[in-house]
Every structure is written in structure tokens, then in C-alpha cells.
Amino acid sequence: MDYQYDLFVIGAGSGGVRASRIAASKGFKVGVAEASALGGTCVNIGCVPKKLFVYGSEYSHVADQARGYGWEFTPPTFNWTTLRDNKTKEIERLNGIYKNLLENPGVTIHKGVGKLLDAHTVQVGDDVITSERILIAVGAEPFVPDVVGRELALVSDDMFYLDQLPSSILIVGGGYIAVEFAGICNGLGVTTTLMYRGDKLLRGFDDDVREFATEEFAKSGINVELNSDIAKIEKEGDQKRVTLVDGRTLIVGEVLYATGRKPKTAGLNLEAVGVETTSNGAIVVDNAYRSSIDSIYAVGDVTDKVQLTPVAIKEAMALIGYWFDGIEPSLDYDNIPTAVFCQPPIGTVGLSEQEADKRGFDIDVYQTDFRAMKHTLSGAQERSFMKLIVDRGSDRVLGAHMVGDYAGEIIQGLGIAIKAGATKAHFDSTVGVHPTSAEEFVTFSAASLKKR
Ligand SMILES: Cc1cc2nc3c(=O)[nH]c(=O)nc-3n(C[C@H](O)[C@H](O)[C@H](O)COP(=O)(O)OP(=O)(O)OC[C@H]3O[C@@H](n4cnc5c(N)ncnc54)[C@H](O)[C@@H]3O)c2cc1C
């Protein structure tokens, strides 16, 4: 049977763009549907603008911290419109780059919402398009629980285009987005409350990291409220009146819900075509990212495995290897290095102490916390934390964790070492880079062994 395309991709985000452009460069006839801006969540309302806001908010400390180094500044002022609009200009530049990345190898871009008609047919607007293979890479969208007044709350998408910064904000959630935006808002001078229903932020991270980071957030001026939740949100002039489940009320400028993201599969017509989904709408795929329909594949957040851009990209590349070279995909979902760009940032790779215990490893745990050299003169009270999990039997390093400046940059290198199977002896025999915080990872001695 003749199809218009060899591959049609729904969603030009992290996974979709990579799969489209590489498949086209290798000779497939490729089309892609994109309902919004090219580049997807990461480029437009995720990683990139978020990181620019993190940089923007970090400058708020410069005047204070530089004083100990001899600098005096007149009191600095901050202009939200400048940061927001400069960010938007940069994102528009990236949108142009993504257009070229797709069009140069010959991908045809179909602007509009894609929906499946059958196993080989997609509709985008009035166009009905046939393809031998279809790849669904539509990502995820914010999930907001069913709280009274939820329509008055913001989600992360809104934070990138606010007309003005509120004077105060209540952020609900305890994951990546909640703690990152708490740091951004706090740094930009917004009175910030971070509210989480559980007793520890950042579920899934090492418990010591969770506790240490939470203390640092509180020290930085964020009001952290654990074991707390919202019952109701109402309007109060141009503010919001929030009633908590314990009966207290708060008046805040804005409420931001950062309570997870769910696969964006509503409206794709999956059920009618027979594509199996989980109860939260994620597309079920096998090891080769194939759905329950042979010709339909899915990668990235829509499969709800690990919601990170480099993972979506690796999955897309695994599919390319499968389609063009017959290599069975075998992505390693363990040992994914990741950073949370809160302030101070967190970097982590491999197993937490709790996960290592759960998997039955007999482990040694090395950890330390210290004031980074920079802050001896800056006067900042911020501290850094580092931790290594080592398998006693094999001496293999199972996990590395850090809270502190440059944690994201540092953990990338440790990710390579851990993936390569490095042992504690390898770490110990590596020469440190001096003076850095990172050298602590290669100088852990018996004195830093955690009593367990
Ligand atoms: C605030 C925030 C910060 C983040 N920060 C980081 C970070 O620092 N590091 C990191 O690794 N990850 C980060 N992430 C996660 C990262 O953005 C996602 O994991 C990644 O974008 C997933 O890629 P994807 O290809 O699955 O989907 P997406 O990038 O979401 O792309 C999906 C695309 O499909 C389009 N689409 C959806 N439905 C349709 C349809 N029916 N028809 C046509 N087009 C459609 C969407 O418009 C979108 O462009 C962040 C996410 C958020 C929300």
C-alpha cells in the first residue's frame, strides 16, 4: 500500500523533533504535526525559559554577596517585563532554529492539532494524511487536583507570560516544578510559600538530600509549609483568599499548582483506533516504543516513564536505531543523571540510600556538608551537601547526590563514571580539581562514613 509518508509524527517537541529530523536525514519521507510552537514544552514553557528565569533570579544575590569581596552597588532594582520579554525573544530565536532543523532535512511541518483516524491515518485540520508509521510524541500537560476554585490558580505554563509578578505566591506541590519556581519567585523578590501535603519535599530523591535541600530553601527565605493543603481558593479583590484544610486562611497574589503532569492524550482518538492507554492516559508501549497497534509508536512524556527531555531524545534515537539498523532498543532507565534547578540546585544519579536498601544492597554511605569557599567571604549562610552510596561487596558506586552550586554541572561527569561501573577505589584514585566543591567527591575518607 502507498502512504504519503514513511513516518508521521504528532508533536514537534523534544522527542518528536529528534525522531523527525534524523529519520528525514536518513531518507524517510517525514511529516510532523505541531499544534503550538516548535520545540515543545522544553523549549517554550519548560527547561529553557525556566533556566533563564533561574539565572535571572540568581542575580538578586549578587549585590549582597559581592560586598564581602569589596564591591558596593547602589540598591539594585528588578524589571520583570525586561526578563520576561528578553526570555521570549530568545525562545522565538530557538523556534526559528527548530524550524530549520526540521525543514533542512526535508520534514514537512503541518501546523495544527493531529488526531488519529486509523492505524495509518492522521487528521490535521482539514488534511487527511496517511503514513506507514505514526509516532505519537505529544508530551504532557499540568495536572491540577479538583480543588474548589482551581480555575483561579496558575500552572507552570502561565508563569512564563505573567503581565506582572505578584507580590506574593503560594506554590502547591513538592516536585521539580514546585521547588524550581519557589526559588525563582523568591529570588525575584516575591514573598513565596511552598506548600506540600506530605512531610518531605521531592519524593523519590535521597532522604538526606530532601531534608538538606528543604532546610536550605527555608534559609533562603522561602516559607516551607509541609503536611498542609488547600481546601478552597476564592477571589479577594485582585488577590486570592486561600482556605487551608486545617481551616487557616491566607491572602496571596497568586496560587501556582505544580502537582504533576499528565499525558496529553485527550482528543487523539486513541481508544477508537485501539491504542491502549493506562488509567492516567499514558500510551502503553513495548521495549521498541510500539503501542498496541503495530504501526503506531510513542516516545517521551506521553508514555509517562521518565519525564525528562534527554530521555525523550534518547527514546527517539533508540527508535531511529531500530527502524534503520534493526537494533533492538534497550535504553537504561537506571542511572539517569538529573538536576533540579532549585536554589541551591540538586544533582543526582543512581540509587538513593533508601532505594539501595530496598534492593538489598549491603552499602557504605559517605556524606559531608560544608560551606562552599565562595561563601566564606560572601557572607551567605548557604551550605552544600554531597553523598556517595557504595556497594560493599563490589566497591561499585551506586549513587551520587549533591545539593549546592553547580550540582547539575558536576553530576553529569559523575553520571559517566557510574554508568561505566566506577568503584569507590576509582573515585579515590582520581586527582581532585582544587579548590572546588566537586573535589569532595574524590576525597571521601572513612571519616565521612555515615553511621547507619
Ligand atoms: C516547567 C517545566 C520545566 C522543565 N524543566 C526540565 C529540565 O530542566 N530538564 C529536563 O530534562 N526536563 C524538563 N522538563 C520536562 C521536559 O520539558 C519534558 O520531559 C520534555 O519536553 C518531553 O518531551 P516530549 O517530546 O515528550 O514532549 P513535549 O516537549 O511536551 O512536546 C510535545 C509537543 O506536542 C504538541 N502536541 C500535543 N498534542 C498535539 C496534537 N494533538 N497535535 C499536534 N501537536 C500536539 C505540543 O504542543 C508540544 O509541542 C520540564 C517541564 C516543565 C513543564
Ligand SMILES: NC(=O)c1ccc[n+]([C@@H]2O[C@H](COP(=O)([O-])OP(=O)(O)OC[C@H]3O[C@@H](n4cnc5c(N)ncnc54)[C@H](O)[C@@H]3O)[C@@H](O)[C@H]2O)c1
Ligand atoms: N529540572 C528538571 O529536569 C525538571 C524540571 C521540571 C520538571 N521536570 C519534569 O517534569 C515532571 C513534572 O514536574 P512536576 O513538578 O509537576 O511533577 P512531580 O511529579 O515532580 O511533582 C508533583 C508533586 O505534586 C504532588 N502532588 C500530586 N498530586 C497532588 C495533589 N492532589 N495535591 C497536592 N500535591 C500533589 C506530588 O506529591 C509531587 O510532590 C517532573 O517529574 C520531571 O520529570 C523536570
